[in-house]
Amino acid sequence: MIVNVTPIEGVAVLDVETREDDRGFFARTFCREEFLAAGLEPAVEQCNLSFNHRGGTLRGMHFQVAPHPEAKLVRCTRGSIEDIVVDMRPGSPTYLQHVSVTLSAENRRAIYVPPYFAHGYQTLEDDTEVTYQVSGSYHPEAERGLRYDDPALGLHWPRDVSVISAKDSSWPLLADRDEKDLWGTEAVAR
Template identity: 70%
Template sequence: MIITPTELPGAAVVELELREDERGFFARTFCRSEFEAAGLEPLVEQCNLSYNHRAGTLRGMHYQVEPAPEAKLVRCTRGAIVDVIVDMRPESPTYLRHVAVELTADNRRALYVPPLFAHGYLTLVDGAEVVYQVSAAYTPGTERGLRHDDPALGIDWPVPVSVVSEKDRSWALLGETAAAPAGGAA
């Protein structure tokens, strides 16, 4: 694996090192020791799969707080997405800054999302599928979120957002009182 830090400390792009021959290729997608050596949380508590019918579907921007913050390793296994993370660590010099990374089935890239980073993605094609490795089990009451269109974040989504859940549309804007919604799927 090739682990490349982003401009947000703790976040990284993970690319595969392909071992190719006439059959195709083989590559490791996760390695505990390589993650530890790069300073990334290596735990995998659960894995999730998300399928999206239409291009322009937005899922996010979610993060979890104590006592169950989650690190995530996100990979697009079918189609293409733009994955955006926002640093929500108040003491961080990059607090509220974001990074966007295009993840596709063809580029096979993954994005490591540290704990206390909001995460969301927008599908670029119909039928996009996304796999997440997550460091902690979902814990009701710890989820928080940001609006994808919050002007304070200045996220420039590459295609119009056409499908978004009521939960994700309902997050408070930064500066307003934020409260966790009553559960629901990502």
């Protein structure tokens, strides 16, 4: 694996390092020791698969708060996506800044999403499939989200949105939320 750091501390883009022969190639996509050496959380408690029928489908922006924050390793295994992560760490010097990267079956890249980062993507073509390795289980009470079109974030999606869930399109704007609504009681008490 080749770990590429980004301008936002903790977010990394991972490329595969292929070993090729007459059969094709072999590449490592995850290694606990390499994750630890790069300062990334290597725990994997859950793996998820997302299939999207139509190009322009948007999923996100999701994250979980204490006591159930989660890190994700996201890879597109069929088709292509524009993946965006937003720094939601209170007090971070890069708070509300984001990293955007194209992930595709062709480039075989992955993005590491640290805890307390909102994550979302838009499919760039029909019949796109995305896999997630997640460091913790899903806890609905800890789930939070951001509006994909919140002007406070300045996110740029490459296509018009063709499909989005009612929940993802109705998250409140940051300007309309208070800290307790966004983080819950435990985080506000910190």
